[in-house]
Amino acid sequence: xxxxxxxxxxxxxxxxxxxxxxxxxxxxxxxxxxxxxxxxxxxxxxxxxxxxxxxxxxxxxxxxxxxxxxxxxxxxxxxxxxxxxxxxxxxxxxxxxxxxxxxxxxxxxxxxxxxxxxx
Amino acid sequence: xxxxxxxxxxxxxxxxxxxxxxxxxxxxxxxxxxxxxxxxxxxxxxxxxxxxxxxxxxxxxxxxxxxxxxxxxxxxxxxxxxxxxxxxxxxxxxxxxxxxxxxxxxxxxxxxxxxxxxx
Numbered sequence: 293x294x295x296x297x298x299x300x301x302x303x304x305x306x307x308x309x310x311x312x313x314x315x316x317x318x319x320x321x322x323x324x325x326x327x328x329x330x331x332x333x334x335x336x337x338x339x340x341x342x343x344x345x346x347x348x349x350x351x352x353x354x355x356x357x358x359x360x361x362x363x364x365x366x367x368x369x370x371x372x373x374x375x376x377x378x379x380x381x382x383x384x385x386x387x388x389x390x391x392x393x394x395x396x397x398x399x400x401x402x403x404x405x406x407x408x409x410x411x
Numbered sequence: 412x413x414x415x416x417x418x419x420x421x422x423x424x425x426x427x428x429x430x431x432x433x434x435x436x437x438x439x440x441x442x443x444x445x446x447x448x449x450x451x452x453x454x455x456x457x458x459x460x461x462x463x464x465x466x467x468x469x470x471x472x473x474x475x476x477x478x479x480x481x482x483x484x485x486x487x488x489x490x491x492x493x494x495x496x497x498x499x500x501x502x503x504x505x506x507x508x509x510x511x512x513x514x515x516x517x518x519x520x521x522x523x524x525x526x527x528x529x530x
Contacts, residue, residue, distance in 0.1 A: 295478050295486045317459035317487045318509050320439060340436035359414050367414045368436050388507060390437050 298324065298346060302384050304411050309403050311387055311395075312411040321408070323387040327379040334397040335374045341389045342368045348383035352376070417443065417465060421503050423530050428522050430506055430514075431530040440527070442506040446498040453516040454493045460508045461487045467502030471495070 301314050301324050308328045315322035327350055343352065349362035352369070353376040361367055369375050395405045420433050420443050427447045434441035446469055462471065468481035471488070472495040480486055488494050514524045 293473070293478070293486070293489065293492070295480055295484050298483045298485070315461065315485065315487050317461055317489075317507065318439065320437065320507070322461065322485070322487075322507075342434065342436055342441065354412070359412070361414055364417045365414050366417070366434065366441070367412070368434050368441075370412065370436075373412070388436070388439075388441075 298386070301411055302326070302346070308382070310405050311408065313408050314411060316391065319391055321387075321389060321391050321393075323389070323408070324411075325385050325387060326382055327377055327385060328382040329379065331377045332396055332399055332401040332403055333374055333376045334399040334401075335372055336369075336389075336393055336397045338371055339390045339393045340368055340370050341393065342366055342387065343377070344386040344388070346384040346386055348379070348381060350377055350379035350383040350385070353378060417505070420530055421445070421465070427501070429524050430527065432527050433530060435510065438510055439507060440510050440512075442508070442527070443530075444504050444506060445501055446496055446504060447501040448498065450496045451515055451518055451520040451522055452493055452495045453518040453520075454491055455488075455508075455512055455516045457490055458509045458512045459487055459489050460512065461485055461506065462496070463505040463507070465503040465505055467498070467500060469496055469498035469502040469504070472497060 311323035311325035344366040352359045430442035430444035463485040464480045471478045
């Protein structure tokens with residue numbers, strides 16, 4: 293029951309595309325990440341995923357369209373929907389997703405994180 | 412798969428202690444609320460609850476201590492733990508909690524909301 297300060301946690305993250313766990317509730321994880329560049333196309337068969345932009349902005353590509361997000365906006369990607377985040381400049385993002393989620397779904401990528409780190 | 416702008420949704424909320432649903436994923440709700448004044452003591456037997464401060468600040472009272480929260484900070488209140496939010500001035504808060512949650516747990520209060528409104 294200690295509070296979490298987002299800026300303090302974000303200051304501990306020095307890489308991109310590597311979400312860290314900062315909270316857990318009801319089988320869900322709250323994560324923080326920095327994105328920059330282009331991620332891999334993937335989907336999550338069983339998990340919806342929420343992206344809340346804290347600072348900066350990024351584009352979420354879907355196969356048929358894209359959504360531009362900026363600070364103070366969030367997007368929920370439903371299970372089974374292929375998506376690819378793309379950030380021209382560094383963006384700070386809060387994620388909300390089930391604890392069981394795989395980073396890149398069934399896709400194996402050099403960017404895939406297999407063990408979620410807690411900070 | 413439409414994005415949600417927090418400021419636009421918050422502008423639609425004109426009352427206090429009445430969280431509105433702005434997103435749903437994995438059986439959880441994302442809600443926005445404005446708090447001002449003192450809420451009622453309550454707990455949720457089966458649900459953890461997350462409070463993320465967007466603007467302003469408030470105090471979460473527990474039976475044995477209090478936690479002061481300001482913008483950019485969040486707190487997870489575990490299931491079964493009595494709590495009471497108190498806001499001296501108006502504060503804007505994002506909530507994450509299971510869709511099945513009761514507003515004031517087993518407590519019946521004039522402040523109790525029984526039907527969550529979506530905005």
